[in-house]
Amino acid sequence: MPDKLLAPIVCSSPHSGRDYDPAFLASARLDPQMLRRSEDCYIDEIFASVPQAGGALIAARFPRVWCDANREAWELDAGMFEDALPHWVNTSSPRVGAGLGTIARVVSSGEPVYRGRLRFAEAQHRVATGWQPYHDALSRLIAVVQDQFGACLLVDCHSMPAHACADRRPVPDIVLGDAHGVACAPEVTGQIERFLSQLGYAVRRNDPYAGGYVTRHYGRPAGRVHAIQVEIARNLYMDETSLQRSEGFARTVNDMTALVDFLSRRAEHLMEPEPG
DSSP states (O other): OOSSOOSSEEEEETTOOOOOOHHHHHHBSSOHHHHGGGSOTTHHHHTTTTGGGTOEEEEOSSOTTTOOTTSOTTBOOGGGBSSOOOTTSBOOSHHHHTTOSSSOSBOTTSOBOBSSOBOHHHHHHHIIIIIHHHHHHHHHHHHHHHHHHSOEEEEEEEEEOTTOOTTOOOOOSEEEEOTTTTSSOHHHHHHHHHHHHHTTOOEEESSSOOOOHHHHHHOBGGGTEEEEEEEEEGGGTBOTTTOOBOTTHHHHHHHHHHHHHHHHHHHHHHTOOOOO
16 A cells, blocks of 8 residues: 555455465465466556555455455355364355355366365464455455545456356457446446557456456445456466466556556546436
8 A cells, every 4th residue: 555545446456366385285286387377367466556556456465276355255165174164154156166165176277176175174264364364454445545535446356267258259358347337336337448448458347257256245336435346368468378477468567557547547536426
């Protein structure tokens, strides 16, 4: 966060963490390169200009495959654990069914993560040391911004693989997810969409990603907190096999810096309530 907030913007990057715990690596059946394919690689770097623009940036250091901060705290697959899970754990969400709950059963390409089953105490440890501190910090940032400016624009920053569209439609360059207008006022989404389109990007709304837990949990336009998820196609800026930055990385950084600058200048106006 900058020394002084100059814009009512918080950008979050819950999936770009790459600090892998040695004990986790030892328990995994996949090598580190395979585990990293679940990351939103370099998204924290792509949006690193946020503090310079006067907003706040929060990025997880722990990897998504270890604990996913863009899920409810307790979306867990009962089949992953040796012991019975408490009755209050959400074991039936679509994310759990896909193997991508708070503690992922598979990486994004579908391969199982673990050699054996975990104990529930391990999930409790990861939520307590990863998920909870991340959301405590994010909640504080939103409250500080809203207290200073009266409103907050939360941009949840992600990347998406080239095979994001299962029906073989061309993958857009960027997907904006506002939970179909529930988490962010459509007027705000529209301004961001137009800005990115003018930069030459193919932009789609809510398809195939309408927003995850962060967007849906914090986005409350009636309470003057607007949340939007931004998914950037990885092939724009990196090689999805080697995970190395590509020639397009610099352009992506420059364009997202331009977006952040646009939002820093326009966010308060964008979020003004409609005249009564």
